[in-house]
Amino acid sequence: MQQYAFDMRNISIRYPHFAMENLNLSLVKGQVLGLVGVNGAGKSTTIRILMGLVKPDAGQVDVLGYQLPAQQVQAKYDIGFASDDMRLYKNQTLQWHMDFIHSIFPSFDYGYAKDLLQRFELIAEQKIKGLSHGQRVKACLLLVLARRPKLLVLDEPTTGLDPVARDEVITELADILRDYERSVLFSSHNTHDIEKLSDQIAFLDQGKLLALQDKESFVQSWARFRCQLLPQAQDHVAGAVSIRRSGQLAEGITDQCSSDFAVVLQQAGFKVIEQHRMSLEEIFVANVKRNR
Amino acid sequence: MLDALDNTMMIKRLIVKDWQLVKKSLAAYMLGGVVIIGMMGMATPLMFNSGAILMITLMIVIGARSAIELVVNEKKDQTLAFMMSLPVTAQDYALAKLGSNLALYLLPWLLLVLGMLLVIISTPLPNGVIPLVLLVSLFILLSYCCYLATALLTYSEGYTVTVMIITNLLLNGFIFWIIRMPAVHLTLESPTASWNSTTLGLLATGSVLVVVVLVLTAYLQKRKTSFL
Numbered sequence: 001m002q003q004y005a006f007d008m009r010n011i012s013i014r015y016p017h018f019a020m021e022n023l024n025l026s027l028v029k030g031q032v033l034g035l036v037g038v039n040g041a042g043k044s045t046t047i048r049i050l051m052g053l054v055k056p057d058a059g060q061v062d063v064l065g066y067q068l069p070a071q072q073v074q075a076k077y078d079i080g081f082a083s084d085d086m087r088l089y090k091n092q093t094l095q096w097h098m099d100f101i102h103s104i105f106p107s108f109d110y111g112y113a114k115d116l117l118q119r120f121e122l123i124a125e126q127k128i129k130g131l132s133h134g135q136r137v138k139a140c141l142l143l144v145l146a147r148r149p150k151l152l153v154l155d156e157p158t159t160g161l162d163p164v165a166r167d168e169v170i171t172e173l174a175d176i177l178r179d180y181e182r183s184v185l186f187s188s189h190n191t192h193d194i195e196k197l198s199d200q201i202a203f204l205d206q207g208k209l210l211a212l213q214d215k216e217s218f219v220q221s222w223a224r225f226r227c228q229l230l231p232q233a234q235d236h237v238a239g240a241v242s243i244r245r246s247g248q249l250a251e252g253i254t255d256q257c258s259s260d261f262a263v264v265l266q267q268a269g270f271k272v273i274e275q276h277r278m279s280l281e282e283i284f285v286a287n288v289k290r291n292r
Numbered sequence: 293m294l295d296a297l298d299n300t301m302m303i304k305r306l307i308v309k310d311w312q313l314v315k316k317s318l319a320a321y322m323l324g325g326v327v328i329i330g331m332m333g334m335a336t337p338l339m340f341n342s343g344a345i346l347m348i349t350l351m352i353v354i355g356a357r358s359a360i361e362l363v364v365n366e367k368k369d370q371t372l373a374f375m376m377s378l379p380v381t382a383q384d385y386a387l388a389k390l391g392s393n394l395a396l397y398l399l400p401w402l403l404l405v406l407g408m409l410l411v412i413i414s415t416p417l418p419n420g421v422i423p424l425v426l427l428v429s430l431f432i433l434l435s436y437c438c439y440l441a442t443a444l445l446t447y448s449e450g451y452t453v454t455v456m457i458i459t460n461l462l463l464n465g466f467i468f469w470i471i472r473m474p475a476v477h478l479t480l481e482s483p484t485a486s487w488n489s490t491t492l493g494l495l496a497t498g499s500v501l502v503v504v505v506l507v508l509t510a511y512l513q514k515r516k517t518s519f520l
Contacts, residue, residue: 053376073299073379081377087370089313096312104305104378140374 003029004062005151005183006050011059013045020045020207023059027151027183027200034198034215035187036284042207043187044083047155050185051081064150077105080149082140084159090129094122094139098146105147113146119172134165141169145176152184158193170196191281201280203287210287215280222283223257224276225265226250233269240265241290253278253286302380306388307395310362314396317361321354322400329407335415344425347408348432348463351401355436356456358397363389363443364452372447386444386513390506393440398433405429420482423491424470430498431466435459437502441509470494 004026011023020042027033037043048054049061052072061068066075088097094117102108117124120138122131131139137157144152154173158166170193177184177197188194194201201218203210211218227250237243239256250270254261262272278286328350332343366372375385408425411417439455446452470476475490 051377053382069381072381073302073384076377076379079377083373085370086373086377088374089371090369092313100305100309104302144377 005029005031006061006063006185008046008050009060009062011046011049011056011061013049013054013056018042018045018207020056023207023209025202025209025212027185029183031199032177032184032186032197034194034201035185035204036189036191036194036201036280037187037204038189038288040206041189041204043189043204044155045207046204047081047083047153047185047187050153051079052076078150079153080144080147080151081153081155082137082144082157083155084137084157086140088128088136088139088143091127093125093127094131094142095124097128097139097143098124101143101147107147109146109148112148113142116142116145132165134161134169137161137165137169138172141173148182150182152182154184154186156188157186158188158190166190166193173197191279191284195280203284205288205291208291210291218280218283219277221257222253222255222278222286223261224278224282225252225254225262225270226273226276227252227265227270228273230269230271237268237270238264241286243270249273255283255286299380299384302378303384303388303391306375306380306385307392310388310392311396314358314361317357318354318396318400321350321357322403324350325400325404325407329404329411332408332417333411333415335411335417340417347404348428351404351429351432352435352456352460352463354400355397355432355439358393359436359440359443359452359456360449362393362396363440364447364449367447368449383514387510389444390440390510394506397436397440401429401433401436418481418483419485420479422485423487423495424476424480427470427476427491427494427498428463428467430495430502431463434498434502434505435463437505437509441505444509445512 005028007026009024011020011025013020018040023042023046025046035043035046045054049056050063050068052061052069052075055069063075064078066072068075088094098108098110098113102110116122120135120142122135122139122142128136128139141154141157158169161169174197184197186194186197195215198215200212200214202212213221229245229248229250233250237252239254239261241253241255243253244251252265252270262275265272325347328343328346331339331346334340366375376382380388405426408429409422412419412422412425435456438459439452442448442455443452473490475486475488479486479488
């Protein structure tokens, strides 16, 4: 039986301009799950429910064996959470924050924190207000990682970072996540970041889970075909997610890529000129368009 | 182990954290309070009245700063997300905020009120002014509880500042109202404090209202299902 870091079952919540209906999402222990969605897709709501900060209208949330929101206090001792809208106290130093976190979490590892200070090029005695946005994000991550939580929840931690800072954070995170066995939920609208870090990827849009697969399955099952239209070309092709026609040419996208699909296209009146693998971003966009 | 981690401990830590955040500014205000009490202690009508106005201002500033800095700014500066990532519920957090704000306001409020009473008792100032001082101080405390409740329930700077403005305007009206009362007015110059049914009734009503506002705040906060 698989052990889950978290398991969300039939989650529903309704706001005036947003609804989430019967969301089922789980993460196997030791895996990194990337949650991809545009702004307003429901990523932050999902994470807030997972942190016990929002009570869903219906459904069950189990995190590390604890029922949320009822047992959120116990669960939070083992959850590390960082988000793009999280800030530290600007008039205090990073050292003050480290001491504060240590006073709450005895598992806070000063040795590891010192190592992270060097890796993130941070100065413990510096006040938070003197840090750049990138340094503040790194400071938040340091405070979370040094606790060595069993489940790490990162809500768009790279949003607003310049490309260099983002690359630094992602590279360090990838390195850190390789070092230690822990479960991670990483949300972002940036598919490049998700691709670098995740074992499994979930697409979320308008409060619905569109797809949940491991990274390799996504890349292998999705493909784009450039075709020449034959006179007998049909309107629909079995297995095609979309067919876009432009003059005598057409572009077909499938989520069931195999050698058979090229044959199906040929039989439907589409002569395949070339076949391309799709990037995660292209797969995400195709998924969203299909479901809207 | 988790059973031992009673959340009273977390609430205490959050209160201590708030104390660490404001202790310097609070020390500066208390220094200002000592200077103002010194002014009032000169016991001339000009210095006492000027000191009284400054003292009212100081009490309002300490309260306003406490509610804004420790509650509203926590959301505005986005440190609330950091706090809520800790092992606390929204109710624990609100309770800690209520506790820290009350402690960090009540303590200076109490010291300032006691300082004023000490000055009045130990100088030639008429003790008949004591009921007025206590009633005005209690009204300021009640006002503070009202905008603290607004801050805790809405985390909105706009609503909190609106309640602050309303209570400050009401304070002026309240002072005029009680000074015109014969039970207060006629005994202001007397050498001893006069405790009659009017002053005692107002003090009791004010104290009950303070408790009602605080209990209601805790109750409404407990009913919230979403946080952040």
